[in-house]
Amino acid sequence: MMIYPEQVACSFEMPPRISPLTDACHHVGLKTDKTWKLEVKYINAVKGCGVFAIGSFSKGDFIVEYRGDLISDGEAQKRRRIYHPACSGFLFAFKLRGKTWCIDASREDGSFGRLVNDDHRHPNCRMKRIDIAGSTHLCLFALKDIKEGEEIAYNYGGEDYPWRKQMTTCEPDTPCVSSQSVLMSEPQWDEAAWLEDTGQQVIHVHHLIFTSSVF
Numbered sequence: 001m002m003i004y005p006e007q008v009a010c011s012f013e014m015p016p017r018i019s020p021l022t023d024a025c026h027h028v029g030l031k032t033d034k035t036w037k038l039e040v041k042y043i044n045a046v047k048g049c050g051v052f053a054i055g056s057f058s059k060g061d062f063i064v065e066y067r068g069d070l071i072s073d074g075e076a077q078k079r080r081r082i083y084h085p086a087c088s089g090f091l092f093a094f095k096l097r098g099k100t101w102c103i104d105a106s107r108e109d110g111s112f113g114r115l116v117n118d119d120h121r122h123p124n125c126r127m128k129r130i131d132i133a134g135s136t137h138l139c140l141f142a143l144k145d146i147k148e149g150e151e152i153a154y155n156y157g158g159e160d161y162p163w164r165k166q167m168t169t170c171e172p173d174t175p176c177v178s179s180q181s182v183l184m185s186e187p188q189w190d191e192a193a194w195l196e197d198t199g200q201q202v203i204h205v206h207h208l209i210f211t212s213s214v215f
């Protein structure tokens, strides 16, 4: 078969950038993470593990789903009473049409989203709610370009997380000196504040037909 030079050149063309929402729906649907672009690493005794970029991301990119069970506030409170405090840290509460809901990601299912840490000062991601054919999912999207090696982090919201008040001298993979012990509390996501912040954070996808863009 004859291969013409222009055909060869064509095969090296960059594919068009997939829309972040299409990308998110793809991973939500298949329950997959971007294992070729993200890795989980142990950081230190205070933070535990975190998720790091092993490839670069562009502003707006879908990063990872905060995968877990969607439960009512009542069920979340029940679980909070019986869970070990370390597990309560995986209950992510959010408001939806005036009602509180929760994604419970306490089950160690190997997914990456549950291991993303808080950074309220310089987050590189933000959480958005995506409704796909009537089911609600929480996904992280890049707030800025993210370089290889950077820790993925978002603002958990709220103000009183113990680690934010701590004076620590922690460096990755070094022993850590902490001024107080870590208490666990669940992240809160305030829908109203979020809407104020971005003007567009809730994305409805009906039967996988996308009705709005992410940014």
Ligand SMILES: C[S@@+](CC[C@H](N)C(=O)[O-])C[C@H]1O[C@@H](n2cnc3c(N)ncnc32)[C@H](O)[C@@H]1O
Pocket (backbone or CB within 6 Å): 046, 047, 048, 049, 050, 089, 090, 114, 115, 116, 117, 118, 119, 163, 182, 184, 185
């Ligand atoms: C959703 S989990 C994140 C994954 C967690 N680092 C782990 O290894 O399991 C939330 C918990 O991580 C810890 N965490 C999150 N962000 C932190 C931060 N900036 N500094 C210290 N600990 C943090 C807190 O213990 C919190 O309850």
